Amino acid sequence: MPPFRYFLAPEDCMSGLSRYPETCVFCGKRTRAFSFNRSFGCPECLQAGYFGFNHDTELGMIIEDKVLLMGIDSDDEEDFLVPIRDAAEKIGMPEAQLRELQRTPCFLTCNNVTWMVCCQDFMAYLGQWQPENFASREAFVEAMSRQSDFSTIRWLWPEDETNPHFGEMVIHVFRCLHCSRLRAVNDST
Template sequence: METFAQLGIPFPLYEAPIKEASDYAGKTTCGVCGNHDQPYFILNIGCALMVSCPKCDVLNGLDANDRQDTPCRSCGNEIKFSTPSNDDGVHICYSCLREGKGAITKDTEFGMVSWEQAIEGRTHGVPGLQTSEFETVTTDPDGEWIGVLLPQEHLFELLRTPTFVTWQGEVWLFCCKKPMTYIGEWKSVAASLGKAEAKNKFDQMMTDDARSYPWVWEGVSSESDSVCLYVFQCKDCGNHRANFDMD
């Protein structure tokens, strides 16, 4: 199965088959730079065009779904949404996305990450989060939502990465204080493994969810496709982790 790297447009945090990417749509003219016949991605709900304010040069995100002029978050100057768009959203080429001219919001195990959170160097948070591996911060006035602090460059790298297809919505995982690399659905990852090796790998990945994985294993190892497992790898330590959802 073809990957983005094989297509010549690699992503450090996405090594899964291209067919698993929800926002990749082939080739067209980029709405941002105007170059023709470019591999492109669709920016729409939850995505933003990243534009520097022409008055103060502060970086701003313009909603790619609303596509409205927006006041600068620093000086209040109105920033025009002048990028051409289509019915399905803004078409952004690989080069522009990798240069940070677009941002694809991600949901993660530590809460949402949009361009606003990336600039602040934190995740949006989840209720009652407890972790000893990351520095945390309260993200709501009531003190119930807890996010984690992460370097801007790691969070912006995540926003320059395609989203993978899921039934219930993706949840990006972390390891070694940075986002992990998505390597694909379990069936594509396990295709080259023997049954015993696959079960051993599964057990290693699912230790964080030990109460659930016996029936999850039954689902992912059968032909029913009732459960889908999404596999990540840490490029620093080599560790694998996974999460799952159901149809």
């Protein structure tokens, strides 16, 4: 599997990756491939941009070659759903980063989890973490603080608990590629 800039988790966290070899509709190679539109595409063709994935991000939803922007004050639908090149200018992020995320696998999730952003770039997805993956409760609180309210954080990891268990809750963790900050979002089954 080739490396993906924004996906640093194990392969088993990739959504839509076949368990067995399939034939890529673009290059004909038989390998583990990603399912899309009732076809399969290999990881190399994904990286080359022959197909891509939609992603919900903090800046908006990347849908094919457009971005559904968030936080735009307008009544005109054309202001919300814009081509990637125009969205890049509006949100102050290089078009190459939007396209790179489009060529990044999705991760397994029960609900629609938002891809995190930091330092004007998408963060790298690290995978699903348990309490022992965090250096401390403080590190967990810091990672969760921008996504969840403190009642959720206290419920997941009470202050007096030394060995918490997240139960049915899944914690998806992202790391900034620039400042190394961790951010996390919870996803319930």
